[in-house]
Amino acid sequence: MIELKTVEEIKIMKAGGKILAKTLREVAKIAQEGVTLDELDRLAEKTIREAGATPAFLGYQPTGANEAYPASICASVNEVVVHGVPSQRTLRQGDIVKIDCGVLHKGYYTDSAITVPIGEISPEVKKLLEATKKALELAINECRVGKTIGDIGYVIVDQARKHDLKPLKGLTGHGIGKELHQEPTIYNEGEKGTGLSLQEGMVLAIEPMFSVGSDEIRQLADESYATKDDSLSSHFEHTVAITRLGPEVLTK
Ligand code: MG
Ligand code: MG
Numbered sequence: 025m026i027e028l029k030t031v032e033e034i035k036i037m038k039a040g041g042k043i044l045a046k047t048l049r050e051v052a053k054i055a056q057e058g059v060t061l062d063e064l065d066r067l068a069e070k071t072i073r074e075a076g077a078t079p080a081f082l083g084y085q086p087t088g089a090n091e092a093y094p095a096s097i098c099a100s101v102n103e104v105v106v107h108g109v110p111s112q113r114t115l116r117q118g119d120i121v122k123i124d125c126g127v128l129h130k131g132y133y134t135d136s137a138i139t140v141p142i143g144e145i146s147p148e149v150k151k152l153l154e155a156t157k158k159a160l161e162l163a164i165n166e167c168r169v170g171k172t173i174g175d176i177g178y179v180i181v182d183q184a185r186k187h188d189l190k191p192l193k194g195l196t197g198h199g200i201g202k203e204l205h206q207e208p209t210i211y212n213e214g215e216k217g218t219g220l221s222l223q224e225g226m227v228l229a230i231e232p233m234f235s236v237g238s239d240e241i242r243q244l245a246d247e248s249y250a251t252k253d254d255s256l257s258s259h260f261e262h263t264v265a266i267t268r269l270g271p272e273v274l275t276k
Pocket of ligand 1: 124261
């Protein structure tokens with residue numbers, strides 16, 4: 025069942041989303057050459073807790089996972105797309121790191137992700153990041169009453185195609201609210217006007233994930249997902265409410 029949120033509930037989620045946005049900003053600031061993924065994680069946890077909220081990913085165990093998640097962020101470097109577990113790995117010049125984070129605030133979850141370049145990156149990688157960010161922006165603009173899930177997927181895959189990139193298969197966005205992952209599934213591809221109609225009160229985590237090479241993923245030993253051919257990938261995500269007045273980004 026799809027949980028529709030009241031204006032009051034959306035307000036609470038927006039307060040949580042603000043904490044999450046601040047957390048990602050702070051983490052992005054220290055994401056530089058020589059910094060470890062663990063250091064990024066510690067700063068995220070500290071920022072969330074100091075704001076009076078709870079890191080949503082820490083201890084999270086979805087059905088099918090072998091163990092509870094041990095950190096407050098996912099930190100996925102280069103070919104790793106999502107679910108990278110923070111470690112003593114040090115960031116290096118030219119890396120791109122995807123930082124995905126969730127906040128639990130007053131009973132409601134928000135979810136957001138950014139891809140941060142470390143030092144100088146090539147024009148090709150810059151294009152990958154910009155195109156993924158743009159796809160998220162275009163997808164957010166589709167989050168309106170009367171549009172469909174297919175409309176969201178269409179603008180995402182269309183943006184990827186225009187830049188010779190591919191949305192990664194099997195990785196999707198989702199509804200969000202009293203649980204971190206809810207119905208409906210938000211595909212990063214689709215046909216205009218198809219699929220579920222969007223309604224006022226839906227809150228969706230929209231998250232385009234693009235690859236410069238293969239659109240297939242493989243699971244690594246730490247349960248993270250990398251591109252099958254080790255090509256670079258990027259990820260941007262926002263939690264978005266569908267309101268009478270249009271899309272409202274809750275995680276900015
Ligand atoms: Mg996320
Ligand atoms: Mg998500």
